[in-house]
Amino acid sequence: MTIKTIVKGTAKGIVMKTSSPINFLGAVDKKTGFIRDENHDLFQKSIKDVVLVFPHGIGSSVGAYTIFSLKSNNSAPLAMVCKKADLTTVSGCALANIPLIIITKEEFDSLENGKEIEIDSDSQNKL
């Protein structure tokens, strides 16, 4: 098994993929879900209601609250998919009940931006 479930759940949605790590506190607007860091390749895009595929979270420990706020403001991604676990993303998703899975580099590379995917942490395939 190469896919690891960190926070259980199911989700079906469009992949929004970036190869840049995300600093949730600095780069994401906690009310709207828009990316406001102009150096980030998702700048001015919203992560609301997508399956967010990114390498891992970085930076401030308070980013976990940003993830929780996104969920409370109905602006959170449907699910998150990372290449590497980081404490901010893991604990934020755990508290906010946002499904989170960790995948290998090969699987990460094979996911296409804009495609619809389904995540089911309880099924055999998960993706």
Place this chain on the structure above:
Amino acid sequence: MELTRQEEAALKGEKGETLELAFRILVATGEAFNAERLIPIKWAHLSGVNYNTIGDAGEEFLSKLSQDAKVATRTTLNPMGFDIDNVSNYNLNENFLEKQQSIKDSYERMGVVPSFSCIPYEIFDLPEKGTQVSFAETNAAIYANSIGHLKTNKESAFSALASALTGKSPYSDLRKDDSPNLTIRIKIENPNEMTFGMLGYFAGKIAGSSVSISGVKNLNKRSCKSLCGGMGTSGTCGKFVLDDDEKSEKVDFDEKELQKIHDELNTSDSGDLITLGSPQLGLDEISDLASMLKNKSFKKRCMVFCPRVVQQQARKLTYANELERAGCEILSDCCTCLTPLIDKKDVDSVITNSIKGAYYLKNSNGVGVNLKPLSKIIQDETK
């Protein structure tokens, strides 16, 4: 991850909602990092205090949690949004004051020490070498692991909160004797504190959970804190070792890399006001600043952030008077990062020597940033 029978019961909710939530976080993080079990910790330091950073959702969460939650170990706290002694000088609205007060009350109800500082390592005595702690503030976690001889993950606000409520944390890599597999060689003549901040920012981007740094001669307190702050901002790296490990992969940090980071974070050629203290200044740095400002005064507003206890010591030793004479506004309990005291409606750009401060001022406060080392700030901005 193996849980004891008691931990298992708590996870199932048999010991109440608070512990169920805390164990849910600990188990998710433990599983994510392949930790085999939970271990006891002796000190938790929490982030998620400033209303600007945690918002209404955070305020409501803490208010509800604190109705019955109590910390199970010594727990200290990051800065909040303002300093009650001078908050009336700033245009903060009633809603901010009210929500910030509620957050403060929630933490105090849970039994947290209201230290409001991002440099717990400078204002509290450190426990003995090798002690397991859980520090959420990133600069503090990196400092604790690298200089303070303590062991912590680079905790998140929630993983540290879960540790505070249970006195436990997953036994993951940084808590063991993790050795870096990457060495960054510093190739810059006469580095100042900003060079070290940018080195940290660079290291955070490329290193794993820890990194070796070679070629550092004199790392003073200011440069060391700048390094920790920069590293915490850009990555997941939670520890550095000043060493050149022969076996590890090497990367050079040279003028070209320095310039790249400078170009990313420096967005203005000048600024309307100066901020010093991200991380907050300790007593040594306040004393240094007072001597650098002898017979000089700032031509612009200069906000100086330090912990309450440091300000009290600085008053006794007259440093505070000297700073105020030179035009500094001394602020405690709060910090540059995501401060509500700097609003883009009033301020176009800010001068600072902090790499961490620059990142959040630019991205979160939405103001321009003019980066300069402290010596240059004093040279250019005083008369």
